[in-house]
Amino acid sequence: MPELPEVETMCRGIAACRGTTITALYRPRCQLKPIQIRPQVSTLKKKLRGARIEAIERVGKRPVLRTDRGTRLVFEPRMTGLLLLADPPDTEHLRLCIELAPADRRRSALNLLFWDRRGLGTVRLLNESAFEAQLGSEKLGPDALQISASQLQERLASSQREVKVALLDQRAVAGIGNLYAAEILLFAHIHPQRRCNQLTKVDWRRIASATRRVLQKAIRYEGSTLADGTYRNALNKKGSYQNHHRVYGRESELCRCCRVGRVQRIVQSQRATFFCPECQPLAS
Ligand SMILES: [Zn+2]
Numbered sequence: 001m002p003e004l005p006e007v008e009t010m011c012r013g014i015a016a017c018r019g020t021t022i023t024a025l026y027r028p029r030c031q032l033k034p035i036q037i038r039p040q041v042s043t044l045k046k047k048l049r050g051a052r053i054e055a056i057e058r059v060g061k062r063p064v065l066r067t068d069r070g071t072r073l074v075f076e077p078r079m080t081g082l083l084l085l086a087d088p089p090d091t092e093h094l095r096l097c098i099e100l101a102p103a104d105r106r107r108s109a110l111n112l113l114f115w116d117r118r119g120l121g122t123v124r125l126l127n128e129s130a131f132e133a134q135l136g137s138e139k140l141g142p143d144a145l146q147i148s149a150s151q152l153q154e155r156l157a158s159s160q161r162e163v164k165v166a167l168l169d170q171r172a173v174a175g176i177g178n179l180y181a182a183e184i185l186l187f188a189h190i191h192p193q194r195r196c197n198q199l200t201k202v203d204w205r206r207i208a209s210a211t212r213r214v215l216q217k218a219i220r221y222e223g224s225t226l227a228d229g230t231y232r233n234a235l236n237k238k239g240s241y242q243n244h245h246r247v248y249g250r251e252s253e254l255c256r257c258c259r260v261g262r263v264q265r266i267v268q269s270q271r272a273t274f275f276c277p278e279c280q281p282l283a284s
Pocket of ligand 1: 257276278
């Protein structure tokens, strides 16, 4: 958490930052262990003051601000990081403040905040070559919203890994995490423990189309805010796709897809997987 739909929601939520100029940047007073910011804040401030934000991009599961200086400010939300334009859930976990002046003087200044309860998130300023080296196509697969069935098959069909585990590999496909992998495989009617090298062309087609369908719907509902309440959109409001989860977090409940099977929970690579044995038979 957050995965592609939550980060896409963050990026859309801070769209007003596009075209603004960074006037100030600082780490708010915080009693907690500081999050990792590279370069250090004093250098970051020098490199960014006066820079214009040309674009807001989502790169897999991270929001990125592209500046007119050929640099990118990359936020890595990890478990609990949020980008906000509104008051944060609390001030205790506020990690970085960026003040922005709008191009149009009639509009008011913006305060872009990075908030992170667990503090595992990071902020990095990367130039073109560092960005390519760390987050370019060598490191990150095609975006999950765009990937075609043949690309997916090409990248994973020779793997012996279980398909649910493979879908979390960001080098193969970027943006899918534990929650959406479970929902995607339900829609595709593929058992999460099936091996990639045993899936057919039709199976890959079903996975690619379920991926788009699930992620697009989750974006429409502004992502999933789970019981811990951590994930919020840029205005500090909850997402609502959690109300549409069909298997994730619903162990022993009647499957919301077939209304016959009961959702099962298993563990794959130390992560919980939820699936419906009726909708997703192991042998098919
Ligand atoms: Zn079912």
